Amino acid sequence: MNRFRTLLKTRNFGLVIGLAFSLIFSLIGFSTLFFDSLEGRLLDTYFAFKNFDTGRAVQKGVWKNEPNPDIHPDILILGIDLKTIQQFGSWPFPRARHAELVRSISRISDQSEREKSLFLDIFFIDPSTNPDDDRMLAKSISESGRVFLETIVNYSGYGELLDEEMFWRQELLLRKTPPFARVGSGWEDMHAHYGLQTNLPAMNATVKGYGTANVVTDSWGDKVRRQPLVFKYSRFLGDLTLEDIEGGFVPDSGNYERIGWFDTEGREYTVHFPLDTEGKARLRSEMEKSAPPYAVDTDGDGAPDQELLILEHYQDYFFPSITFSLALDYWNVTPADCEIYPGDRIDVRRGDGTIQTIPVDEQCTMIINFAGMASSIASDGYKTFPVRPYAGYVRETGDDPDTWPKTRALKNKVVMVGAFEKGMADDEKQTPYGLMYGIEIHANSLNTLLTGSFIRHLPLFANILIVFFATMLVAFLAARMKNLLSLPVSLIFALSLFFTCSFIFDNNQILINYTVPFAGMVFSYVTIILYRSSTEEREKRRIRSMFGKYVSPEVVSQMMDNPPELGGIDRELTVFFSDIRGFTSLSETLTPQELVKHLNEYLSAMTDIILDTGGTLDKYVGDEIMCFWGAPLDVPDHARRACQCALLQRKRLAELNAAWPEERRLAIGIGINTGIMTVGNMGSAGRMNYTLMGDNVNLGARLEGTNKVYGTMIIVSEYTYAQVKDEFIFRELDTIRVKGKNRPVVIYELVDERA
Incomplete structure (x- = not known):
């Protein structure tokens, strides 16, 4: 207890x-959405602090941003801005216009000065109203040999076979640039996308590379802070019944085949193999509880007569994001040089034998290390990335190489073309730096990869x-x-x-x-x-209840600030006993009421002095007073305080006696001793008293009675004397033997304070 x-x-x-x-x-x-959302907002604050001191310099009266040292020098954005739209007409432009841009950039006489890659953040999924425009664009892409286009993945289409057109588009893309083939454990639990939209076949056939354009907001859906580097596209192969699984059907996981099922609310569950008997029973229990049954006609009469639990069989493919695809091309590597470990990292083996390690989460997303605020295409605007107008690079170039310019000053650049004007498309997303065009989000993601500034x-x-x-x-x-x-x-x-x-x-x-x-x-x-x-x-x-009557209010206050140990401890203290001489004779001359009044007047005066000197009143025993110094608050000068109290009481008693009639005057004896005593709450469970016990307490009581023998008023022991002999005047009285002490004790009369 x-x-x-x-x-x-x-x-x-x-x-x-x-x-x-x-x-x-x-x-x-570390596993709740609430704290994840707070960490996302905190990340925004870190970004704000990180880029707080971005400098600007004045050059010829025009505000110009200093080059950002955190930006890779080979990233360039060509923005389709308002001036470009005003120059070329309403958006979307005819595809022949994009063909002009591609030709203008690629047709330079010094091919060693060419761009590293050209990314068009524009979709060409549906045929143009003018087929010649599509042919012109496809031809320009083929001639360039460095164009990257993007695909779109989505969650629609699960459990459905592809239409023939989209199937062959995908096949063409897969054959030209195979997806990732080395994906470690955890691939089954990556988010599956069941729809994959690609560009027109003529462009898929001539493009250098591709990647998914999707960006994702954080799981709480407020801002883009991460970029998926790898997407899982699941192609539907066919349905299976639960009985097929229980009968022993196992997908070819080495070829990234997967079995999944959906509950009544559309949530997907992946079946993890191998399945033992207990696992199959658990799967049946979960599906019977959550999966929608499918009614089938088993006897051919046209009426459903059985309900089956259906699972879907998928072939999973792993595609790079467009920014990851651009980075791989910049490093002169392919998806075959990558090893993907969902929830940990992506290892890219570079041409020089070094391995670039990219930290990713379970969904293979990377935190984008945003380099700064959204850029402006205006010459006097803020520029985190260099942004130039699309229109400035569209030049009609003929087929004669002799007429081509020597360079476009784009050597080894990754040129990223995209919307840079509000209202063009749903292409502005919230980021840690506010609204930002999609092309600049891609640029930040690519910059994180190329600079290796991974968070x-x-x-x-x-x-x-x-x-x-x-x-x-x-x-x-x-x-x-x-x-x-x-x-x-x-x-x-x-x-x-x-x-x-x-x-x-x-x-x-x-x-x-x-x-x-x-x-x-x-x-x-x-x-x-x-x-x-x-x-x-x-x-x-x-404490107030226990000590309010025994110590001064100031001491009570100190005790409340620093509660003492009340359970019983041994401590050096100074104990003080006083008693009235001839009290019995006095009581015989007074009525009870007079005696009580007279005694209370005396006790009140003496008690006030005890409390004023920081003493603790232990008890009254008739006309006797017992008190002590050094507890409950530990005061080092307890002996001095006790002696001072005795002298003050002697003085105060003289004043009282002068005011009282002669027959009511009092004489007292005081005994003081210093030593180790046990102090604490003592008594029964229902009634406790904070008091002292020990041989040194008994010695103090005996010294009080010894005053009768020597005709003195205040006697102290040698132990008290040793501590205060330099502060008070004493007279040595005698050496006495007392019960409980092995050797005699020298006693002294306290005379007065030293001047």
Whole structure:
């Protein structure tokens, strides 16, 4: 029971609270959408701090941004802006116009000065109203040999066979540029896309590379912060019944075949093989509970007579995003040089034998390290990336190479063409820097890949250690410090941790989880403060009730600020006994009412002096007073205070006697001793008293009675004398032997204070 009470003390229980919240937030904080959303918003703040000091310089009266050192020099955006639209007419442009752009960029006399790649962030899925335009564009793409186009994946079309046109478009694309073939464990649980839209066959046949254009908002759907590098496209192969699976059908997982089923709300579930008997039984139970049954006609009478549970058989393909495809081309590697490990990394084996490691999550998405705010195409606007007008690069070029310009100053550039005017298409997305055109989001993603400035998460175990350290430290501060001090200190620590996380992100691209330890700190601090408020208020009432009559209000106040140990301890104290001489004779001359009134007047005066000198009143025994110094508050000069109290009482008694009639005058004896005594709450379960016991207490009582022998008023022991002999005047009286002491004790009369 005593151990439990000790544990419940604020200083100890605060650490228990801190430990509890450390465990709770370590378990739930790293796997919940709420904290993920907070981390996303915190990432936005880090980006804001990171790019706070982007410089601008004045050149010839025009504001111009200084080159951003975080931008890869070979990334260039050609924006289809308002001036371009005004020059070429309404959007969308005829495809012949894009053909002119492609030819204009590729037709230079010095082919060593050409661009590395040309990405058109424009879809050519449906035939043009003018077939000649499609042929012109396809021809220009073929002539360039460096054009990249994009595809679109979506979730529609599951459980459906492709129409023949789209099937052959996909086949053409797959044969020209095979998808990733080395994907590690975890591929089954990547999000499946059942629709894949590609460009016209003539363009698929001549394009250098392709990639999916999809960008994704975070799981809470507010901003684009991640770029999928690999998409899983699932091509439907056919239906299977649950009986087929139970009969032993196993997909060819080595060829990325997969079995899945959907519940009544359209949620997809993947069946993981191999399946033992228990696994098959569990699958049947789950499908019977959640999957919609399909009614079939088994006897050919035209009426359904049986309900079957149906699963879908898929062939999974893994496509690169357009930015990843551009990066692979820039590195002169292909998907065959990549090894994909969902939830960990993508390894790209470069031509020089080095491996570029890209951190990804379970869905193979990469955090985009946004380089700055959205760029402006205006000459005096903000430019994170260099952006030039589309119209500036459209020039009619003939077929004669002698008429071509020598260069377009695009050597080894990745030229990215896309919308850069509001209202052209649904191509503006929210990012950490506000609205940004899709082409610039792709540029930021590509820049992250080419510069290798990948944002990595701190390992989970390290984040958990930070949670425990931060939460326990704040719990310690809240439990051990005064509220007025613990709050600012805790806030300073929380801010220091935040700026440390921001500094590490800015300089090392390491993302440390801050919201989880911050939540642990807040919950621990608030809980401990509330606990302290309730327990300490209760403790203050107890102390006030217990000691309000025995010590001065100032001492009570100090005790409430620093509660003493009341359970019983051994401590050096000074005990004080006083008694009235001839009290029995006095009581015989007064009525009971007069005696009580007279005694109370005396006791009140003496008690006030005890309390004023910081003493603790133990008890009254008739006309006897017992008190002590040094507990419950530990005061080092307890012996001095006791002697001072005795002299003040002698003086005050003389004043009282002068005011009283001669027959009511009092004489007292005082005994003082210093030594180790046991002090604490003593008594029964229902009634306790804070008091002393021990041989040194008994010696003090005997010294009080010894005054009768020597005709003195105040006697102290040699132990008290040793501590205050330089502050008071004493007269040595005798050496006496007392019960409980092995050797005689020297006693002294306290005469006065030294001048």
